Amino acid sequence: MEAINQLWRSRCSENFRRQLRYWNLIGKNSGLMFFVYAMILAGAFYYKKWLDSLPAHFPGGLLLTLLFTLLVVPSPIRTFLQRADCVFLLPAESELNSYFVKSCLYSFAMQSLLLSVFLIISAPLYFQQSGNSETAYLIAALAIFAAKGWNIYCHWREQRIDETKPLIILRTFLSFLLLFAVLNGMRWVAYLSCAAVMLVISFLLFEKQAARGLLSWERLIAMETRQEMKFLRFANLFTDVPKLRRHVRPRIWLTRFVPARGFDRNEVYRQLFLKTFIRADDYFGIYCRLNIIGCLTVYFVSMGIWTLFLIASLVYLTGLQLLPLWRYSFPQALEGMYPVKKVYKKKAFTRLMAGLLAAESVLLSISGLLADCSLLNLLLYLISGLGVSFVFVFGYVRHLFEKEGTQRS
Known part of the structure; x- marks a missing residue:
């Protein structure tokens, strides 16, 4: 067990050092930081002007619901798995529960950082359009983080299920309903009912189907590769990335x-x-x-x-x-x-x-x-x-x- 925990820590640390090295090169070798600073200053100024020009009937709650649904539903999980793990770690799958739990918690923490940034940006629009108090927005933020955690859990259970498209549609629909209820100031009965349905669906649908399936290692490795390549392609915009995998499409x-x-x-x-x-x-x-x-x-x-x-x-x-x-x-x-x-x-x-x-x-x-x-x-x-x-x-x-x-x- 300790060897499995050490394996996850070493791979997470290696990934962190690699990304830190590329971020250092990006900051030194490009005009990205100046561009980001300029866009933040200009965006803050015109964001305020845009808020002042909005009519009273503007559907701010619906807009925020759509935005956070798009942020909450996609929930990739960083497992730090490698191609060779299909051979060397597959026999130890029954002992990898703590490894995958750490991966899910890590993914939730990283994706919650992005949610926190958008919650800060969206706060002026929420308060102007809804007129609710800070307590209501705090409850909405907690519901958003809970929805993100629920989607990560469901997405992990989907790795043992063959047909996942109907489940993704169901996750999206339920997440939208919950966020619409909390961001539009509906009564607490509405979003508590949504949360109860989500919990029931978790146990009766996701958990039962996952219990009958096998863990798809190929899908996990493909998901990890996509996440890694996404950052490396971004870094490749500003500096050379030697191990970047290429993809060619016929078109x-x-x-x-x-x-x-x-x-x-x-x-x-x-x-x-x-x-x-x-x-x-x-x-x-x-x-x-x-x-x-x-x-x-x-x-x-x-x-x-x-x-x-x-x-x-x-x-x-x-x-x-x-x-x-x-x-x-x-x-x-x-x-x-x-x-x-x-x-x-x-x-x-x-x-x-x-x-x-x-x-x-x-x-x-x-x-x-x-x-x-x-x-x-x-x-x-x-x-x-x-x-x-x-x-x-x-x-x-x-x-x-x-x-x-x-x-x-």
Whole structure:
């Protein structure tokens, strides 16, 4: 038993040291901290202005319910399992109860930190829209943490159940009802009834089905890998992560629109980077999501001339997200097929980045035009977005090239 506890502590400590090392590199080697500070200051100012402009009938309680439901229901569990554990730890599964209990408690603690941040941010909206006291919000916060703990417990029991989609839908529905009751000031009978139903469901449905199943080690390891890769991909935006696993998706419906058009020196890396952007990892998905979120933010949070700063920040953030494309390791059969100089690779990358950021600048500017219907502001939005694109590509990216060349020489 002591060996099992020591195994969990050593793996947790190793994970903590690795993340701390990457956070240290992120803080030193990028403009992330400045960007975060600037966004916090600007967000706090305009959050207050947005609250003051809300009508009395604004459904703040429903909005908070949806937000916290999205935060509470997804409950991944960090087990720190490794691929080899399927062989070496599987025979000791009956002795791993304390190991997995520690994993669930650790996951609850880490996810509760994120919930605490959103509870602090959401407090002004709650008090303004509901008019309730601090005690009511404290009760709501306790209910949110309880719902998170219940979802982690249920998610752990799901690791022994084959068909989990109906159970996830049920968890989502019950969590929504409980949070809606406590965040909208309903009578205590309502949320106590929801809590009672959740407890009954836990024992009659999750516990009984899990008792008849076997622990899915493959699913546990896949879940742990996703959690680890999520942080490593984030760290890879700012520094090299040598052990990052790559994923390639076919996306035939999209790649057919960008076929190979030439094989001269100017085309080799342009086609490699374009195909990599579309198919490798999640670069294309990140780019699309940032554009959609950015357009909606610019449209609904119209801040007049200060929208320039918002558009510039969104374009800069997208550039940081796409920057790891430069360090993507192409297969030797592709990259080393032709004797192409490095200068063509740099040129292809800068052109792709410039085109993607310029397209985003145009989309965000059009969204700003739809919000305030001002051609002058449209021109200013374009100048802001395209200006940041130009500085990022031909300033920051060029500096990155020179820095890499200096280090290798």
